[in-house]
Amino acid sequence: MKLFGSSGTRGVAGEQLTPEFVLRVAKAAGTVWETDRAVVARDTRTTGEMFTNAAASGLASVGTDVDRLGVAPTPAVVRYCDAESIPAVLITASHNPPEYNGVKLVGADGVELPVHRLEKIEEHILAEEFAVAAWDSVGTTRRVDSANRDYVDEMLATVDRDTIADANLTVALDPGHGAGVLTSPDFYRELGCKVITVNAQPDGHFPGRQPEPVEKNLSDLGRLVRVSEADVGIAHDGDADRAIFFDEHGQYIEGDTSLAALAASQLDAGDTTVAAVNVSQRLVDVCDDVGADLQLTPIGSTNIITRIRELWADGATIPIAGEGNGGIFFPNYRLVRDGGFIGAKFLELVAERPASEVVSPYTDYHNVRVNLTYETETELDAMLDAAAAYAAEADAEPNTKDGYRLDYGDAWVLVRPSGTEPKVRIYAEARDADRAETLAEEARDALETARP
Structure with a gap:
């Protein structure tokens, strides 16, 4: 696929991702879905309203009525799709930096669209084939305010609420200014936990930290766990479909x-x-x-x-x-x-x-992750050619399912292009920290040397 990657399509707002493009995606989706009703929702990013307006217009132009959920976590949106049996255009860039935004398409079964359905929509986008409605058949729009509350209620009915409540847990929570701000604090409190928060105001500038819940972005949460003597720390990404944890000592958990x-x-x-x-x-x-x-x-x-x-x-x-x-x-x-449900299942433990x-x-393994950015396709191609050569010369059989993974028995390393950002990612893991660092450095040196 040219337009859709491993998690929808994303790009810097106003550059790779424009309102015109989102309009075309929505028109194509509405054309392929042949539904009379669909959902539009977003995370907290500053460009979210602009893109949801474009998506709603695109759907309406092909005769589809639009339920606008406003800001909602991805899992709340898919629950609504499943309950109402209607698809969705979801505007989110998940863990990407604030300047990014993206489009994720969800089916009427409440599941992200499979590859073959995305390919069909992509064909219509590239060919600009849209089933544009007559002036008296365009779609209408309505506001829906119940999706987040219904999502929380369903989780409360599903997890082991009594076990969690009986444990009297204190939860330090960092929703990262994202959509989880609107659901996770209430959810964990209603599970019977004492909840203290950081970065818990919805803000698409993400002033407290970057959206990706990785260790370097979560130092405030670690300190909050230690100062408050919380039992656990929980962090989300921008659309709250992830959960990352800290233990009771304020130590980051991979x-x-x-x-x-x-x-x-x-x-x-x-x-x-x-x-x-x-x-x-x-x-x-x-x-x-x-x-x-x-x-x-x-x-x-x-x-x-x-x-x-x-x-x-x-x-x-x-x-x-x-x-x-x-x-x-x-x-x-x-x-x-x-992310909310993952956190609750961890609380059960x-x-x-x-x-x-x-x-x-x-905890006996050590992980290293290196990101190499690129600016041109030529630069990317050169690095990927170098990765192929590096894998061919390695003393391990490469797994090429996605990039190049080399398993050494005691350790492994993987080199692959990101599906959401202009980066080549290098992952390495070993029981010995120096071994993991060495594998990552060797792969990075091979790719850096090949840059034009």
């Missing part, structure tokens, strides 16, 4: 570590889990221990969702899936990454023992 801990609590022998090609050995170990099958996909929620659906068709049982960036699926609940003990069996 996303791969919390995924492994949650997987160990969910998986039984004969189950299947799905993860991306940058999967940590932590999850591999869990699957080996319990006798579960691990299926790998290219990176990105769309690819994981597609593989889950394929496995379901073959009768597989998949209680958990996801990536080590805090984006975890509980498919038996809903086929979406849901913390209610029984401290967070540090929950994750301690999965």
Whole structure:
């Protein structure tokens, strides 16, 4: 696909992503969907209202009525789609920096569109083939204010509310000025937790921290956990489909570590889990221990969702899936990454023992991540050619499902282009920190040397 990547389409607002483009996406989606009603919603970014206006206009122009949800987390939007059996144009750039925005398309079943449906919409965008309605058949717009509350109510009815409430937990929460500000504080309080917050005002400038919930952006949350003596810290990204944690000592918990801990609590022998090609050995170990099958996909929620659906068709049982960036699926609940729900499932574990003990069996690996930015396609091609040459010369068989992954037994390294930003990402993992650093540095040197 030329326009849609691993999680929709994204770009710098006003440059790669324009209102005209969003209008065309919405017109094409409405044409392909052939629905009389659809949803438009957004996260808190400053350009969100501009792009939702364009999306609503595009849908209306092909005769589709529009339910406008305003600012809502991605999981609240997909719940609304499923409940109402209507699709959505969701304006969000998730974890990307504030200047970015994006478009994510959700089906009437409340699941992000699979690749073949995105390809069909992309064909209409590129060919500019739209089923434009006559003047007396254009769509109308209405405001819907209940989506966020309904989403919280459904989570409250699904998680183990009594166990969490009985534990008297204190939660330090950092929604990162994103859409989760409107749902997660109330949700965790209604679970019976004492909730203290930082960066809990909706603000598309993201003044307190960058939207991506990685360690370097979450120092305020770590301090809040320590000062307040909270039992756990929880952080979201811009659209609240991720959850990253701190333990009771204010120590950052790697996303791969919390995924492994949650997987160990969910998986039984004969189950299947799905993860991306940058999967940590932590999850591999869990699957080996319990006798579960691990299926790998290219990176990105769309690819994981597609593989889950394929496995379901073959009768597989998949209680958990996801990536080590805090984006975890509980498919038996809903086929979406849901930061609020992920946090609650982790609280169920913390209610029984401290967070540090929950994750301690999965902390023996060290991860390194390097991002190399590029400005031109020529520069990207040169780095990818260098990655191919580096992989061919390595003392390991490369996995080319998504980029180049080299497994050495005691460690691994992966080089791949980002699907959402102009970056080539390098991931490395090993039990020894120096070994992980060395693998990442060797890969980076190979790519940097090849720049034009």
